[in-house]
Amino acid sequence: MENKVLEAIRSRRSIREFSKQAVSDEVLREIISAGIWAPSGLNNQPWRFVLVRDKEYRKELASLTHYKHIILAAPALIIVYLDEAEMYDSVKDHQSAGACIQNMLLAAESLGLGAVWLGQILNNKQLVNEVLGLEPKYDLMAVLAVGHPSHGNQQSHRKSLSDFILKEIGGSRE
Numbered sequence: 001m002e003n004k005v006l007e008a009i010r011s012r013r014s015i016r017e018f019s020k021q022a023v024s025d026e027v028l029r030e031i032i033s034a035g036i037w038a039p040s041g042l043n044n045q046p047w048r049f050v051l052v053r054d055k056e057y058r059k060e061l062a063s064l065t066h067y068k069h070i071i072l073a074a075p076a077l078i079i080v081y082l083d084e085a086e087m088y089d090s091v092k093d094h095q096s097a098g099a100c101i102q103n104m105l106l107a108a109e110s111l112g113l114g115a116v117w118l119g120q121i122l123n124n125k126q127l128v129n130e131v132l133g134l135e136p137k138y139d140l141m142a143v144l145a146v147g148h149p150s151h152g153n154q155q156s157h158r159k160s161l162s163d164f165i166l167k168e169i170g171g172s173r174e
């Protein structure tokens with residue numbers, strides 16, 4: 001059975017190598033729009049974004065992570081923040097940010113683009129805010145490097161489903 005959502009979930013890979021082709025404003029906004037349609041506790045929508053294409057800014061941000069080469073190679077960055085002044089519950093707002101980020105990764109995949117969720121740069125979150133001129137109330141969640149994949153050779157693996165299910169209570173497998 002064809003199921004585009006399941007297909008996108010299964011075929012999405014972290015893309016770390018990009019062609020030089022630019023990402024249009026329209027496509028970038030489409031991706032972010034998918035992000036803001038994520039669920040959030042109390043529909044609080046705590047996410048905020050900074051879009052970066054400028055090469056000089058990318059260079060400065062690249063110097064703040066081990067994954068420098070990815071940030072330099074990606075034509076666009078979607079930088080995801082939580083606005084601490086607008087949060088109502090730390091755990092739930094953070095979970096909402098994760099849902100938003102995953103929506104954007106899937107949207108990029110479905111639009112034929114590639115993206116990777118970069119978290120290591122959070123070790124330098126204050127410096128990232130300084131580069132971007134943002135107040136401390138904006139808490140960095142992730143940098144998404146976005147672009148056109150330069151190849152389709154990415155592989156990934158998952159443990160088997162049974163490794164994750166702690167218990168199954170009720171149902172036909174009892």
Ligand SMILES: Cc1cc2nc3c(=O)[nH]c(=O)nc-3n(C[C@H](O)[C@H](O)[C@H](O)COP(=O)(O)O)c2cc1C
Nearest residue numbers: 012013014016067116117118119120121154155156
């Ligand atoms: C919270 C989080 C942080 C991550 N940080 C990085 C990172 O800093 N650099 C990187 O190359 N990949 C990063 N990744 C991507 C993971 O390495 C990747 O999702 C994982 O290896 C599984 O591969 P797949 O996404 O292709 O299935 C991160 C993913 C998550 C969810």
